[in-house]
Amino acid sequence: MDKKPAAINIKNKKASFDYEFVETYTAGIVLTGTEIKSIRLGKVSLVDTYCYFVGGELWVKNMNIAEYFYGSYNNHNARRERKLLLTKKELRSLQQEEKNPGFTIVPVRLFINEKGLAKVVIALARGKKEYDKRQSIKEKEDRREMDRMFKH
Numbered sequence: 001m002d003k004k005p006a007a008i009n010i011k012n013k014k015a016s017f018d019y020e021f022v023e024t025y026t027a028g029i030v031l032t033g034t035e036i037k038s039i040r041l042g043k044v045s046l047v048d049t050y051c052y053f054v055g056g057e058l059w060v061k062n063m064n065i066a067e068y069f070y071g072s073y074n075n076h077n078a079r080r081e082r083k084l085l086l087t088k089k090e091l092r093s094l095q096q097e098e099k100n101p102g103f104t105i106v107p108v109r110l111f112i113n114e115k116g117l118a119k120v121v122i123a124l125a126r127g128k129k130e131y132d133k134r135q136s137i138k139e140k141e142d143r144r145e146m147d148r149m150f151k152h
Helices: 013-017 036-041 088-098 130-151
Strands: 009-011 019-029 051-056 057-061 082-085 103-112 117-125
Touching: 013 019, 013 117, 013 130, 019 051, 019 088, 019 103, 036 103, 051 088, 057 088, 082 088, 088 103, 088 117
Parallel strands: none
Antiparallel strands: 009 103, 019 082, 019 117, 051 057, 051 103, 057 082, 103 117
């Protein structure tokens, strides 16, 4: 019998609070050695990650993939910069949009697809103002209150 692995779905909750997502893309990641094993164990953090362009290529910075416990001397560096894989058309449009003031590219979610490949959902995002954040908190509290009312 096939044993289906647990679905890996790591989210960047802080990004949805700090940014308003304009457009999202799904990108592949260039990984080395033991990184995929750590991802399959769920040892990943997307807190404070962001993407930037170098020479027409998109890179992700500050993504923490913890060292693999059973890895030996050839274990990976936990916070190294990793290249993201998108089509040329997507890269060009993202690069154009990012040049506009107030826009940035942030990783929103990391998952493993049905083929067993690690993918990152990135978003072209615009920073929220303070009053937008207060509105988000209010909506979240209202939703929580509604859930509490219906459960009892």
